[in-house]
Amino acid sequence: MTRPANQTRSDAVRNRDLLVTAAREILAEQGLDAPMSAVAKRAGVGQGTLYRHFPDRLTLATAVLEENVRDIEQVASRPDATLADVLGVVTWQMIRSTAFIGIVRISGEESSQDLADRVRATVARLPTETHSTDDIMLAIAMVSGAVHGPTPEAREATVRRAWALLGLEIGPVAPGH
Structure with a gap:
């Protein structure tokens, strides 16, 4: 039947x-x-x-990570959005998703590069007087390397210290929905 x-x-x-x-x-x-x-x-x-x-794995990862990037774009599109707001969402994603850290660092794979480029373009639209987009993206990649710890709370504490060492303020560590 x-x-x-x-x-x-x-x-x-x-x-x-x-x-x-x-x-x-x-x-x-x-x-x-x-x-x-x-x-x-x-x-x-x-x-x-x-x-x-x-x-393939990359197609699957892209489908999953697409939502993460949309969250970043959504927060950045708010009229009063700041770099700190976006970095708060990025931080939330870093401490909860090993795969998200991967897209921050990937180059060469077209679909993953597209996601990373969208994050870069989103950051570039934010007002900042002291940091270039390249510097912010480098900081995100550097901080993503500091993500470690047995629990999300431990990872968040480490990431907050890393942002502080770089002199960058982060907003609320929360999803962007």
């Missing part, structure tokens, strides 16, 4: 959502090198389903 077309589409959308949610968790825990099989297993779908939606 064949399913109605709309049920098939509904299943595909549900599976994609399950995969992105599972990938967000796995990538946050293990970073961009996490095994694709772990994502399929966490989502409760077969690897064939995973590869139908996401032919």
